[in-house]
Amino acid sequence: MNCEKYKKVFDENNGIVKLSDFTGAGYHNTVIDRLIREGKVIKIRAGFYEWQYEDVISEAVIINKLYPDVIICMDSALYFYDYTERTPAAWHLAVNKNSTKSRFKIDYPKLKIYYIIEKYLKIGISETEFEGQVLSIYNQEKTICDIIRYEKKMDKEVFNKAIRTYATDSNKNVDRLIEYAKLMNIEKKTKLIMGMLL
Template sequence: MEIEKYKRIFDAQQGVIKLADFTAEGYHNTVLDRLINDGYVNKLKTGYYEWLYEEPVSEGVIIKKLFPEGIVCMDSALFIYDYTDKTPLTWHIAVSRNKSKSKYKIDYLPMKFYFIKEEFMKIGKSEVLFENQPLPVFDRERTICDIMRFERKMDKEVFNKAIKSYVNDSKRNITNLMDYAELMNIKKKVSSIMGMWM
């Protein structure tokens, strides 16, 4: 069946492809337009497409494909580490401030981007399995440093729950926390807040 040969291209890329992946197989982009019109494919953003399976493609896959340099942070990271009871309605993603902001316009998934210093991008970068997909995320300590940096912009209840959860987490690493805090120039604040909670 003709549809199956197109679907196989998507299958090989976890359901999300770039236009270049499609044309490299010898097909014209007008075929994609037809697949969209026929309800097989959805356009995510310029140059990126997903196959509309019965089971939707994991949001983790979409984030990794569209923004491979992005790192899950803030409220989304708190949720991953079970440091918040509130499911974020928006994906919080850190990207380098050196990147063009126009690249991060997307209507398909609700996303909030944090444009941060390039040297901060590597601090505490880690990876977790989300919906069976490896997803880049800042580790526990980096996440706690970030919420302390942005404390004034955070919901007080979410902030307090996150700090309390971290303090009670057997996987916490206070040495790393203080090392990150020093690199991010917030050591005094982190020491003060952790001193109150511990």
């Protein structure tokens, strides 16, 4: 089978294609099955397929394509801001509390999903560029509020290092931190933890 014309559809979509995009390009959905049998394509979740290039497709591309609605949070955000030296074992991602849980059942990349209520989900969203992809990420202040909120579920060492590093960050915005803490009902706890360092 001449695969170049099919590969072109994948190339135009960063290597990951939605079935509707593939059929929209004029190809029958049974072609995907043939490409899978020939080892050219793998199914990454229902309705999404990845071309098997020699170079591995970036995790950021997969996240962006499959989950355009997620926001990088917690340990992953700490890593992006250099508030931790520990590389997270999974992508920590925030999503609307009402999102279907089954859509996050994939083998690769590893995901840790936080289901957040709407009023907290929209606070402090920023953007970052990673591996050529623009991804949504919580800003430093929202990230600090999140780890304070989930302190008991966090590794103590990671938590303490992140708090100390934020306190010495020249880009920190303490007014914004307190504003977010108020919105998230953790103002007292935030002032107590940060008060010793700021």
